[in-house]
Amino acid sequence: MAQIKKKKNSSTMVTLLWTLAFFLIWELIAFWVESSASIRSPEKVLPHFWKIVAVAFDGKTINGTDTAIQLVWLNAKVTLIRSAQGFVIGASIGFLLAILMSLSQIIKKIAFPYLMIIQMIPILGMAPILLSFTGDIDSSRIIIAAILTFYPVATNTLAGMEAVEKEKHELMYSYAANKWQLYTKTLIPASIPYFFTGLKVSAPLAITASILVDTLQGGIGLGCLLSQSLKGAMTRYVFWLIVVISAAIGILSYLLMGLLEDAISSHKKAERACKR
């Protein structure tokens, strides 16, 4: 046990060191960019990381009312809420569809090829047309996030239900379990790890989708602020702040799904820890 703990600690240390190395390389490139004679505005290529952090804690207002971090946070909140809405809708539809597909062969046969196709086509490219459908930028952001969430969840959950061994089905049959019991006692619990795999894939996707659709039209949201700052409406550091914060949100959303999984199926936590 002590050895496992030791090993785990050392791997955390290694990851930590790598993260440090990443920022070190960032700084080195930033120095190089700064000293390069041909690059006139280094903050457009790669500014120092500490300067971005400094802007976050800068008390100066940049548009008259808000400081940089207030402005970014205000927009990030809206983006987060939208992508969370889309994510929840997409995940629920994906889960329901997986159950329907495992219940009925006909639905499965109809839906499966189309699920494959959705995976192949660039949904984000369709964002602009969806905007003209709904007419409302807010709902098209949510819909795109939902579509992108929906298929990883549906295919993974279905895979989880189909991975249940035949013996378990036979056991439930010998108990004279009905469909409802079969699903609630065997299939759904068995599919939970797979369901979370789907969620982990789609959580960052939902956020990316929301940010991208933002850039199509003005309003409020991280993507809108991103395109504004690119056009030079405010200091370029706002742009970098958005990059850093959206990266952090993406990674945190992934970690959050892992925490949620630990909370929901805590009895399998040890098993997962060994696998990691």
Place this chain on the structure above:
Amino acid sequence: MNKKQKNMSWQSLSSIIYPAIFGIVVFVMWQGGLLNILLHTDTNTLPSPSRINSIIMDNQAKIFLNLKATVIVALVGLLFGSLIGYGIAIVAAQYRKWGAGGITLASAFNAVPIVALAPVMNNLTKHISSSVDFRSMLAKTLVVMIVCIAGMSVNAYRGLTELKPFSEDLMKTYAAGNFTVFKKLLLPNSIPYVFTALRISLPGSIISALVTEYFSEKVIGIGRQIRENIVTAQFATAWAYIIISCLLGIVLYVLLLLVESVVMKNRNRK
């Protein structure tokens, strides 16, 4: 033909027939205008398939030009990204203690929204070349490349480290050199994982190619055309480009599956 056989052939046949019927129903509803009523749109925002088709036919040369730009960006980015990703995986697998942490960091990049990279690359390449053509192409390809690196390195690392028990020790008893171990054991073992990575990063590379076109200097590419046409309310033309982008995604994916089935023919997929 006995009953069981009949049942089997119906099983495989129905998995083609059911989705085909569904597709035809949707298509007929779309062409017949029923879809417009259901979605509360006019024929301007959602033109009928025949109209879209005629637009594609009329603009073949222009569409081909844009298609070529997008395909080059997506595939070159995918190629170099995958190669770099695989290279990182090899290095990480050699020095496993340190490599695992690096791979964790690489997988974190999967969660970073790539959109943010596009404008940065534009600014970076501005200083590299004076040709707008070349530098906007380079900027787009770099973004696609970065997107593909993370997925490939994570999957290939698994392919290079999750070996059959004792196979490495066996190689050692044969006194096999590092290169032989790689050629005979690691490379074949990693092939299925490489295809797993490609299945994810191929659609990913197309999507990122389309998205980076939004931000690029030169107005070219399928993604850019979709957006430009929407902005000018040319919805039918935009739809033509959307259909092309979907076809591109499907064709490339099917090609990948074909290559995979040829390569993996004599192998039991895990």
